[in-house]
Amino acid sequence: MATTTIKDIAKALGLSPATVSRALQDSHEIGEATKKKVKELATQLNYQPNPYASSLRKRKSNTIAVVLPEVADSFFSLAINGIEAVAKDKGYHVLIYLTHESLLREEAILSEFKSGRVDGLLISVSEETTSGTHIKKVIDEGMPVVFFDRECDDVPTTKIVTNDLESSYLATTHLIKQGCKKIVYLCISPSLSISKNRVNGFNKAIEENKLTHSGVVACDKHFDNNIELVKKILSGKNRPDGIIASVEKLTPVVYLACRDLRLSIPTDIKLVSFTNLQTSLILNPPLTTITQPAFKMGEKAATILFKHLDKKKAALQNETIVIASELFIRQSSAKK
Amino acid sequence: MATTTIKDIAKALGLSPATVSRALQDSHEIGEATKKKVKELATQLNYQPNPYASSLRKRKSNTIAVVLPEVADSFFSLAINGIEAVAKDKGYHVLIYLTHESLLREEAILSEFKSGRVDGLLISVSEETTSGTHIKKVIDEGMPVVFFDRECDDVPTTKIVTNDLESSYLATTHLIKQGCKKIVYLCISPSLSISKNRVNGFNKAIEENKLTHSGVVACDKHFDNNIELVKKILSGKNRPDGIIASVEKLTPVVYLACRDLRLSIPTDIKLVSFTNLQTSLILNPPLTTITQPAFKMGEKAATILFKHLDKKKAALQNETIVIASELFIRQSSAKK
DNA sequence: GGTAATTACGTAAACGGTTACGTAAATAAA
DNA sequence: TTTATTTACGTAACCGTTTACGTAATTACC
Structure with a gap:
């Protein structure tokens, strides 16, 4: 409960919170000796940074959303595995949302993402989704979106599909x-x-x-x-x-x-x-x-999304990547 | 990008941010007329509260973690469906983590949860997990944990299993x-x-x-x-x-x-x-x-976890709930 | 030896909501 | 009519981390 914060470490070492924060990030502005002290105390106290404080300040959540029709199908199960593998590797967290093939739910889910809860979005649309207006809306608000498998023709972004x-x-x-x-x-x-x-x-x-x-x-x-x-x-x-x-x-x-x-x-x-x-x-x-x-498609979609998130390029290419079925x-x- | 905040609404209506916040929460301290004005402008501006600001202040994330060995198995696919159904209903978000049957990964995942990223945890342990020490640790730090299917004998908490x-x-x-x-x-x-x-x-x-x-x-x-x-x-x-x-x-x-x-x-x-x-x-x-x-077990586990999270009771009962297989x-x- | 640049930190203001506390006005109680 | 209470809001601190800016001390440069 009484989680240790940066302030605790700062107080214990007679430093300012700023210094501790920078030390933990390996900033070049901090001396080696101080860094070592800080890091040692941090691991000793089992310090875990509060992700929400960090996300709030940095305007970055290190979290993506995966929006799927359902996970009953073995395709989506395998795709999740692929996505999760890449996400863990890149230090991202994966929120999962199911539309149950309903456009209404899909819209409701997407409309929440303006809040900044996630940095990006992988989506396979519901069977009721004939138009991508709601998806274009979140893209227009700056959210990178990558489709996998079930895409929308009218949304210009990167799509991972099969042939x-x-x-x-x-x-x-x-x-x-x-x-x-x-x-x-x-x-x-x-x-x-x-x-x-x-x-x-x-x-x-x-x-x-x-x-x-x-x-x-x-x-x-x-x-x-x-x-x-x-x-x-x-x-x-x-x-x-x-x-x-x-x-x-x-x-x-x-x-x-x-x-x-x-x-x-x-x-x-x-x-x-x-x-x-x-x-x-x-x-x-x-x-x-x-x-x-399936696994590869999920993997590829996630890889492209994370590459984009890291590089902060302009928009995602309106590009369709095809991975062949067998x-x-x-x-x-x-x-x- | 330029998301509207509570301050924007406050400024536009000549109110303080506090009043807007309370109005949006339907606080009894706010007059009906003001509430109406605030809510109307909020929907008009498509206001979405920043979840991380809220989580930081309230120390509540409205998010749970689901930790699974993998989703290749159809059991876990169905369980996710059950969990997600309840979560959406209760307004919770679901983070998914896969251990790939590795105790090391399971420990790494759990150790992060001290940060407050999630309010609770549903877990089905990896096949390498013979002791629940790492799980007891997060429970001791105040995290409610519910097992489903694969449980740990030595961890006293609520478990949803089959016969x-x-x-x-x-x-x-x-x-x-x-x-x-x-x-x-x-x-x-x-x-x-x-x-x-x-x-x-x-x-x-x-x-x-x-x-x-x-x-x-x-x-x-x-x-x-x-x-x-x-x-x-x-x-x-x-x-x-x-x-x-x-x-x-x-x-x-x-x-x-x-x-x-x-x-x-x-x-x-x-x-x-x-x-x-x-x-x-x-x-x-x-x-x-x-x-x-599978679906029912996921559903039940989630239901119990959310009930606990809402009521803020003491600890979860050391109780084993059995749902029969057929x-x-x-x-x-x-x-x- | 005087100025410029670098190093190693501290201060304080953010990020966007929430909430304890305060307060003026309106209403109720006496 | 006076006091007590309620209503409806504002002020400001706070959640924990990050970062722009400032600064003292050390080092480099000519």
Whole structure:
């Protein structure tokens, strides 16, 4: 409770608080002997500087905010690991905020940041976020913002993304090469930049290969609804022979729908899914996946933000950095 | 950049900063008319109080720390969701720190908290943490600490745990009922309280049923090592007919080892795993699991911490709150 | 040997809110 | 009508650290 302050140390050594402060910062204005005395007493008394006093005076919090839709998804879990690794290394603290895919919450969270609580912001927007007005506002007020994964087209800042269009195209052509003629792309949160890119990659491949009876189907957030939807699709005539699940949580939906309908993956239907789950390879059958470099993306986003914070350059570049996803081909898309 | 402060509002309205501060806090000392004027101007100027100035003066940060081994595991992901939900509700901010299972890092993180950066602490200790000395130290300095899941026996404070011993016992007897005679319990981080409880539950069931050729096997953190280990166990004579995987990440190990050895789950070997993965039911075969109430545990831990912080009671009760895990029986432990 | 520069500190004012204390005016109690 | 109380605000100190500015003492320079 009775924490020791700079004043305590100053009094004990017959110095002024200013001298102690400078000694602790290794200022060249302080003599070596004094520095040593101060530092020794500080460690002896287990002195911990009050971060809020420091932040108040220096107008710097050494804290960043990470704003995410949720941490249920394995992508964001891994991204947090990447972010935290860099933050600890750089001596920054990480505040975490979840929007639960709600634009309102996202706005409420961001509006607080004018207070100076954080020096910078890493964000992956909610699925309801179609415009980046609220994000531009905090940027205009001087807050550096780096997007990772889910970005906003209309906000000019640095963005760390993966090659969604290309990998979706790759996944689709992979299915086509494996013999699929009628591919359904299961989509969620269609307004997101990454969703659009993935859909575009899919459509590009479909058009190039002139496939008919292929297309995009919108799912919602309710597991049961999606099961019903997929079952309906799979039991109609013109049953698809290939499915692309555009997000992790749609994977179980497809597996269960197929099981219920006694359809075989990959014999009846081949499947590729966007997911970071480590269990992909022990699914029945092992799942062909597009795996995003989640850890690296978080790491990169944090690195860029901290570099900017240290250098105090002008604004962050309006730059999009792409870290490639990987296609892991497994049995769920096997030829026969 | 030029953020508006209380002084700006005071000057604009011909009031003193003190009056503005009180008006914004709805103090009864301020007249209604003045309050209204102040609040209107505040929202108009988009005033956001500087949290660090406030924290410095009030000696309260409205921030808690969550210290975790990692967020790779789905348990901790869900727990964070629970914690964040309560924190947002109560107006608290959440700092996240990862120990990466290292006691050294855990100590380093905790030692910083003497500074007053956070008002309280939720922690799930690293696997290297055999003694809670460093945790007792921060408690002694007045920091309220609540454990969740991985606790320390020697630290008297509130702990939110699940019924590890009982559910491990339940899992083991389940396997025995299903016909298993030789059960291997795959263990990791044996020094953790939860590991001990789980092992004890296992041993209790084994002893009660007088099973021989059953026992605990220690795994390490390296996937490949574990695969080799499990394969060796499964290819020796006296091959076990049941396996309990005590943590999530051992699940793929068992599945892959069985696949490599062409052993069938559940015909040759029955499996139960401690895990929160939603993909359990689409594994091959669907996995029988002990599922921890991760979200609820996070929620409960946060709720108790905030209740304490609001009431400023003495110390947190040395109380252990148990939220039961659930056994979901699926095909991986089926009789035939 | 006189001036300039450097070294090693102290003084005091910030940073932006909060709050103990004081006070004038308005109201209530006597 | 006088005193006591309440209402509604202002003054100024304070939280702990940082830093612009000042200064005495030492060293360097010509």
